[in-house]
Amino acid sequence: MELTLLGTAAPDGxxxxxxxxxxxxASVGAHVRAATAVLVDGALLLDATPxxxxxxxxxxxxxxGIRYVLPARPEEGGQADVPLPGLPPAGRLPVGQELATxxxxxxxxxxxxxxxxxxxxxxxxxxxxxxxxxGAAPADPAAAGPGGTEGADRTDPVAQRPYEVVLADVLGRxxxxxxxxxxxxxxxxxxxxxxxxxxxxxxxxxxxxxCTASGARAVPDGTTVLTGRPVPPPxxxxxTLVVGGTRSGKSLQAERRLETFPEVVYAAxxxxxxxxxxxxxxxxxxxxxRPARWRTVETSELLPLLAxxxxxxxxxxLAAWLADAMxxxxxGDETAWLGGGQQKLRARSAELAxxxxxxxxxxxxxxxxxxxxxxxxxxxxxxxxxxxxxxxxAVGGACEEVLLVVAGQxxxxxx
Numbered sequence: 001m002e003l004t005l006l007g008t009a010a011p012d013g014x015x016x017x018x019x020x021x022x023x024x025x026a027s028v029g030a031h032v033r034a035a036t037a038v039l040v041d042g043a044l045l046l047d048a049t050p051x052x053x054x055x056x057x058x059x060x061x062x063x064x065g066i067r068y069v070l071p072a073r074p075e076e077g078g079q080a081d082v083p084l085p086g087l088p089p090a091g092r093l094p095v096g097q098e099l100a101t102x103x104x105x106x107x108x109x110x111x112x113x114x115x116x117x118x119x120x121x122x123x124x125x126x127x128x129x130x131x132x133x134x135g136a137a138p139a140d141p142a143a144a145g146p147g148g149t150e151g152a153d154r155t156d157p158v159a160q161r162p163y164e165v166v167l168a169d170v171l172g173r174x175x176x177x178x179x180x181x182x183x184x185x186x187x188x189x190x191x192x193x194x195x196x197x198x199x200x201x202x203x204x205x206x207x208x209x210x211c212t213a214s215g216a217r218a219v220p221d222g223t224t225v226l227t228g229r230p231v232p233p234p235x236x237x238x239x240t241l242v243v244g245g246t247r248s249g250k251s252l253q254a255e256r257r258l259e260t261f262p263e264v265v266y267a268a269x270x271x272x273x274x275x276x277x278x279x280x281x282x283x284x285x286x287x288x289x290r291p292a293r294w295r296t297v298e299t300s301e302l303l304p305l306l307a308x309x310x311x312x313x314x315x316x317x318l319a320a321w322l323a324d325a326m327x328x329x330x331x332g333d334e335t336a337w338l339g340g341g342q343q344k345l346r347a348r349s350a351e352l353a354x355x356x357x358x359x360x361x362x363x364x365x366x367x368x369x370x371x372x373x374x375x376x377x378x379x380x381x382x383x384x385x386x387x388x389x390x391x392x393x394a395v396g397g398a399c400e401e402v403l404l405v406v407a408g409q410x411x412x413x414x415x
Contacts, residue, residue: 001040001041001105001121001123001124001125001127001129001165001226001227001228002040002041002042002224002225002226002227003038003039003040003129003165003167003224003225003226003227004038004039004042004056004059004061004222004223004224004225005036005037005038005167005193005195005219005221005222005223005224005225006034006037006038006039006049006051006052006055006056006059006221006222007033007034007035007036007037007049007051007052007055007221008033008034008036008194008195008196008197008218008219008220008221008223009033009034009035009036009195009196009197009198010035010036010134010196010197010198010199011035011036011073011134011196012035013033013034013035013049014027014031014032014033014197014198014199015027015028015032015199016199019199021199023198023199023200023201023203024199026203027199027203030220031203031204033197033220033221034049034051034055034221035047035049036134036167036195036196037049037052037055038131038167038195039052039055039056039059039061039066040105040121040123040129041103041105041123042056042061042062042065042066043065043066043067043068043101043103043105044066044067044068044070044101044103044105044107044121045066045068045069045070045087046070046072046119046121046131047070047071047072047073047131047133048069048071048087048090050085052087053066053085053086053087055221055222058222059222059224063086063087064086066087066088067088067101067102067103068088068091068099068101068107069087069088069089069090069091070090070091070092070093070099070107070117070119071090071091071092071117072116072117072118072119072131072132072133073116073133073134074114074115074116074133092117093107093109093117093119094109095109095110095111095117096108096109096111097109103124104123104124105121105122105123105124106121106122107119107120107121107122108120108121108122110130110132110138110144111138111139111140111144112132112133112136112137112138112139113136113137113138113139114133114135114136114137116133116134116136117133118130118131118132118133118136118138118144119131120144120163123227125227125228127164127165127227127228128161128163128164128165128227129163129164129165129166129167129227130144130163130165130166130167130168130180130185131167131168132166132167132168132169132173132176133169133196134169134172134195134196134198135169135172135173135196136168136169136173136176137173137175137176137179138176138179138180138183138185141179141180141182141183141185142183144179144180144183144185161187162184162185162186162187162189162190163185163186163190164189164190164191164227164228165190165191165192165193165225165227166180166185166186166190166191166192166193167193167195168180168192168193168194168195168196169194169195169196170192170193170194170195170211170214170216170260171194171197171201171210171211172196172198172201174214174256174259174260175259175260175291177192177214177215177216177260178259178260178261178262178291178293179262181260181261181262182262186215188233189230189233191217191225191227191231192214192215192216192217193216193217193218193219193225194207194211194214194216194217194218197218202410205412206410209403209410209412210256210257211234212234212235212236212237213236213237213240213256213257213258213260214259214260215233215234215236215260216234216260217234236362237399237400237401237415238359238361238362238363238400239356239357239359239362239363239364239365239398239399239400239401240254240257240363240364240365240399240400240401240402240403240415241365241367241392241395241396241399241401241402241403242254242257242364242365242366242367242402242403242405243366243367243368243369243392243396243402243403243404243405244368244369244372244404244405244406245368245369245372245406246368246372248372248405248406248407248408249405249407249408249409250317250366250367250368250405251316251317251366252289252408253403253405253408253410254314254316254364254365254366255289255290255314257364258312258314258362258364259291261311261312261362262293262311263293263294263295263310263311263312264291264293264294264295264311264312264313264314265294265295265297265305265310265311265312265313265314266290266294266295266296266297266314266316267297267299267302267305267313267314267315267316268296268297268298268299268316269298269299269300269302269315269316269317269318269320269321269324270298270316270317270320294314300320300321300324300325302315302321302352302355303351303352303355306352306355306356306358306359306361306363307355307358307359307360308360308361309360309361310361311361311362312361312362312363312364313359313361313362313363313364314363314364314365314366315363315364315365315366316365316366317365317366317367317368318352318365318366318367318368318388318391318392318395319367319368319388321352322349322384322387322388322391323384325345325348325349326345326380326383326384326387329341329342329344329345329348331345331380331383331384331387332380334379337383342383342387345387346387346390349387349390349391349394350394352391352394352395353391353394353395353397353398354398356395356398356399357398365395365399367388367391367392367395368388369392369404370385370386370388370389370392371385371389396413396414399414399415400414400415401414401415402414402415
């Protein structure tokens with residue numbers, strides 16, 4: 001199948017008409033995007049905008065060749081199921097039903113968890129694509145995944161394999177990809193494309209980094225995708241270090257790198273701190289922000305986790321790990337520190353960096369940037385600052401990607 005993306009933005013497009021926000025102000029030139037609409041083999045249009053007919057013509061497809069228009073967005077999402085100039089009347093396919101077109105395509109309406117309709121399209125060549133409306137995740141991942149609806153032929157090898165292409169709101173609903181991966185609808189060879197991009201989403205390099213971390217890609221309007229042609233998978237970094245000052249947003253940015261995966265092990269190195277109610281409240285807020293499917297392990301013993309194979313590992317954070325390691329080496333005692341304590345700590349930090357370098361699973365680590373906090377007043381605090389800088393440098397050297405977060409914004413230092 002040939003999928004032409006006539007637009008890749010949210011229903012109001014980018015920039016939004018009359019919106020004064022910074023995201024819309026920056027959406028100029030190559031960053032201008034029309035509302036998402038997908039033309040399948042020049043005959044089937046998934047979602048339609050007032051400019052869809054002109055967009056099809058610019059892509060080399062005569063609007064007269066479009067035989068079917070299937071809306072996916074709800075009417076309140078900026079689109080009504082009404083005819084548009086140059087296009088046939090729009091007709092929404094009821095959820096669970098399948099349409100066999102004269103062009104040889106089979107289209108199945110997939111239930112989603114917001115108003116709107118998802119569509120699974122099988123082409124004449126047997127390749128398959130899944131399209132989800134903005135802000136949507138599959139309501140029933142099993143129905144969206146291999147095998148389709150309850151009445152589908154589960155002996156059909158075409159119905160059992162992952163989709164060749166998935167077009168979804170990757171940044172707005174990352175858990176949609178997690179559900180599809182868990183259901184087997186997205187596999188290693190699936191080309192995942194981010195659509196419905198909005199003015200709250202990053203632009204340029206950070207958009208590409210966010211999509212790559214999710215195993216997806218963003219493409220410009222007018223891009224044509226061939227479902228039968230292999231696409232090199234995104235070069236997802238195996239090891240990422242995210243550093244930043246206090247309350248910079250580094251933990252949130254680290255979590256975003258893994259939120260599209262069905263399973264994640266979250267290594268919390270800060271400990272429980274019995275009796276500290278304010279700390280317990282902070283921990284609770286962190287847990288509520290993380291997906292419920294993530295598994296939390298409270299530990300400073302990171303080497304066994306790094307050596308294991310398994311789902312992605314998120315370590316938050318190295319600064320807390322270092323504080324525990326310094327307690328174990330009695331860094332507050334001058335005699336112990338100069339009598340071999342520093343060497344023992346450096347050896348342990350080097351061992352951790354080596355564990356990161358040889359990790360077989362995907363790893364994202366969070367750390368505080370040395371010198372971004374309060375000026376140390378004691379010898380122990382100065383030692384901690386020095387060792388944190390050494391640890392960050394060692395771990396950063398073992399990672400393919402290092403990101404600095406300032407005021408919630410991401411700057412790539414490496415990768």
